[in-house]
Amino acid sequence: MKWAKFIEDKNKLFWFVHSAGWFGFALVYYLSSLLHDLRDIFVVIIFLNAYAGWLFSIPLRYVYRYVWNYSPLKIAASVIVTSAVTGVLWQVVQNINFWEIYKHGYRPEHIIYYTRNGLFSFSIMLSWSVLYFGTKYYQMLQKERQNVLQANTVAHQAQLKMLRYQLNPHFLFNTLNAISTLILVKENTTANAMVTKLSEFLRYSLDKDPMKKVTLESELQALKLYLDIEKVRFEERLQVNFHVAKDCQQALVPSMILQPLAENSIKYAIAVQEQGGAITVNVSKFGRDLLIELTDNGPGAEIKNGNLFREHGVGLANSRERLQALYGNEFSLVVSNNEPNGVKVNIRMPYETGTIE
Structure with a gap:
């Protein structure tokens, strides 16, 4: 019963899934880093990057709430644009973390290099967005299903009472x-x-x-x-x-x-x-x-x-x-x-x- 109430609490469910998702990202990131024989300090970078992703993706929730009732085309455009912008900003922070900590204050020759690997970060934020909308639509469908079941139950009870009192x-x-x-x-x-x-x-x-x-x-x-x-x-x-x-x-x-x-x-x-x-x-x-x-x-x-x-x-x-x-x-x-x-x-x-x- 406690787990069912937790699932029904949309706010708690969001923070749980949001945090668990970024923890999973950090874990996969760490396991993949083991293949490249990197220094131990890279674990700190992984933590900072995951934490940055955790922070940068929070505003997406409120943006998507705002555009929720838009047309499907506008929603798709909003998702792509916000995921791209958030992904690029997150990638800039990741590159700075890597250069400052792992490469001891390295600076690239051109500012464009701060967005290097931005496409990968965009794909991560886009995946987060798809998961968010998928979860929201699933919750909506479940709610509709519950409403239909409740309506059928009420109608069923009314029918029985009508038959009985007749x-x-x-x-x-x-x-x-x-x-x-x-x-x-x-x-x-x-x-x-x-x-x-x-x-x-x-x-x-x-x-x-x-x-x-x-x-x-x-x-x-x-x-x-x-x-x-x-x-x-x-x-x-x-x-x-x-x-x-x-x-x-x-x-x-x-x-x-x-x-x-x-x-x-x-x-x-x-x-x-x-x-x-x-x-x-x-x-x-x-x-x-x-x-x-x-x-x-x-x-x-x-x-x-x-x-x-x-x-x-x-x-x-x-x-x-x-x-x-x-x-x-x-x-x-x-x-x-x-x-x-x-x-x-x-x-x-x-x-x-x-x-x-």
Whole structure:
């Protein structure tokens, strides 16, 4: 983490790379001097030349900051000119160091000799400039990439929340109507119990972050609250059965993933039959997958290629989109005909356990 913060600090990164680069230059310069059997005093010249290069290249940073937003042609021209001028000035200092220290105060016949080997110094400064711009463009691209990833994450979270909140309130009006009816017929105890369960269910649905997962045990408790509310409406017409393997209780699942499936069964299987019907939930583990099956014994529906075709039905489509957003391709949601009648929904998702934050 400290190294990542250091990399993100552009100022510290510049001084580190700048100093390391000139140290590397001095090291290569020293190793190459060993081939020529020079006196030990040449090490001092190497140090002074590297230090001079370190100093002369610092102003380039501020010049390039100034021209950063220029057109590419103007930037290229600025880089060449500044690298040439800086390279020549640096070469003059290098020659003076060499003549004063190694040649004991030697003076050339013509002033032009002070710029001897200036082309080499120009190439070094040009390399420094290219490295500077390359690093800056790389940092810019990395920043843009982070911005894109952050934007995608925000959009992803917004999509999940939208899908999640679209699922919750479908049964609310029916429940409130049922409570109103109970109050009118003076079934106050039942109405009070129904209000309490509705309050607990809504608290669960609103408190749970759609970006986080919950234990299956918690999700089943919420589903039972929802079905208990519906039982007040349908009484004996609604039968509910749960078959959950013990090793699946603490498995992690998306919050409110089962309620829309049960809601579909209530709407299209229980409510449309005079005698009502049954909803059965089976949960098991197979290998590394968690398997959830919800079935009803209603009149069935038109099913093609694992998709359910019902007018105004959005619950299953949203459930599939939520699973897609959370698990990518590592899930399946298949709708099929139940035997002897009704609809069966099978969900497969990765079996995960862990601590809920």
